[in-house]
Amino acid sequence: MATTVKIQVDGNNPVLALQGFLKGLLDDESIGGILVPVHLFEKGLPMPTLVTDSAKLSGADPLAPAFSMNSAKLLARLTRGQSGERIAAVLRPCEIRAFVELVKLNQGSLDDVVIVGVDCMGAYDNLSYKTFLGDADSFQATLDFHGLIGGEADTVRNGVDIASACQSCEHPAPQNADVVIGIAGAHLHESIPVMATSARGEALLSGLNLPDIESANGRDKTLESLIAARIVNRDAMLEKTKALTGTLTDLSEYLSACVNCYNCRVACPVCYCKECVFNTDVFEHKPWQYMEWAKRKGSLKMPTDTIFYHLTRMAHMSTACVGCGQCSNACPNGIPVMELFRTVAARTQESFDYEPGRSLDESPPLSVFKEDEFQETVSHMA
Amino acid sequence: MNNEFEPTILAFVCNWCTYTAADLAGTSRMVQQPNLRLVRMMCTGMVDPKYIVKSLLSGADGVLVSGCHPGDCHYINGNYKARRRVKLLNEILPQFGIEKERVKLTWVGASEGNEFAATVNNFINEIRELGPMEACSMAVV
Ligand code: SF4
Ligand code: SF4
Ligand code: FES
Secondary structure, three states, rough: OOOOOEEOOOOOOOOHHHHHHHHHHHHOOOEEEEEEEEEEEEEOOOOOEEEOOOOHHHHOOOOOOEEEOOOOHHHHHHHOOOOOEEEEEEEOOHHHHHHHHHHHOOOOOEEEOOEEEOOOOOEEEEEHHHHHHHHHHHHHHHHHHOOEOOOOOOOOOOOOOOOOHHOOOOOOOOOOOEEEEEEEEEEEEEEEEEEEEOOOHHHHHHOOOOOOOOOOHHHHHHHHHHHHHHHHHHHHHHHHHHHHHHOHHHHHHHHOOOOOOOOHHHOOOOOOOOOHHOOOOOOOHHHHHHHHHHHHHHHOEEEEEEEHHHHHHHHOOOHHHOOOOOHHHOOOOOOOOOOOEEEEEHHHHHHHOOOOOOOOOOOOOOHHOOOOOOHHHHHOOO | OOOOOOEEEEEEEOOOOOOHHHHHHHHOOOOOOOEEEEEOOOOHHHOOHHHHHHHHOOOOOEEEEEEOOOOOOOOOOOHHHHHHHHHHHHHHHHHHHHHHHHHEEEOOOOOOHHHHHHHHHHHHHHHHHHHHOOOHOOOOO
């Protein structure tokens, strides 16, 4: 029976209570540091921060509806090779799923990390977060966002809503975590349930001496209705994007503001190549080549290879797309890149019966093969 | 209009089997339409999906990938990997109106000159029927 404990909330402040919980973790001799979003300044985005001194946890805000970047990449850096110490990482479900993909690609390791997953109620993109914040105090804004019961508050504030990736995310509950903080359905001004979901999590929780509870009451129900609503959004989003990009010309129009900055690739946690071919001299064409290509059709959009870039990315990583929305978040031109990638990913993931982040035991589809499969892909002479 | 359209086909063929078959078809003077451009690869396992995508965006109306029969790959499993990659493109490209038929995967052994000529001729006819790639007329690729 998995251990479920509760974090007592005092003074109507669940963020403070969670900071206390994290301090408890950091005080445990097995944990050398915690990766967690921290408000480093009064205004602005909380940033993923590696905290080793528990005094610095006073800025930690694991519930902030901000998502500056997908921390899976950062955690990969912290776990590739040995630091000699175990760390804890407080992550959103999509960050965990992306990290699992990176672990499969040997770009990170689960050996010396405790994953603390937090139920995700969604987050604003980086620009909207500023609008959401307005003049409010960052911590107060976080508390207002969540309200009394996790997952029940309306998410529109100051005219902005959480990112469309979050609105259409069917994974608000962490998978493959060691410890899960059950925000969904929790009476946040009373107590927050914490579940151990692995042996490592079990050992850690039992050392904290928190009061046991039977179960996270109401969590399943809240998650269920959250997921149902998000699936409706997701399906509408997929349909809409499909309709907008049904031909190559439509796709070009969809991407017409793309300036080949490749920010979407940099922000994508599962774009795994160490060196991207689009940054190599393969694409340093000669002036006469451009002239030739332009003459062939009468005109040539510069920079070139925009569609090629996006289609290549789809071929390389769509089976691993976790739908985190960081590509859209990073795009300087407001192109709905997440929508496009999720639409493609829905199809490629289904065709290989693959769900990124679901299990460490499932190999990335393009890293394996079977002798007897996909016969219909091969043409035979009559 | 389509009567005047002559497709350009790019073929990524494995050195050990299909390329040899192409040679055989040629030296045996089998009749083949002249729409094909061969790219010799050491194995279909090294055909990255982006080669196929780039071809289709840069003037090819169809792409043929042809390698050794299952079990015959000289690098043991390159052709199985190629099959997964073509499968992947079969899922991605039609979403943007690029017909699945434009990317063809076949196994043609070194001694199958007949097979090669027939495969190529059929493929060219199919693509002639299908018409030109949309990318041919686009300023943005
Ligand atoms: S493509 Fe976009 S939504 Fe998908 S994993 Fe990468 S950044 Fe996240
Ligand atoms: S971030 Fe936006 S502009 Fe930059 S390459 Fe991606 S889609 Fe294009
Ligand atoms: S050697 Fe011919 S397909 Fe691999």
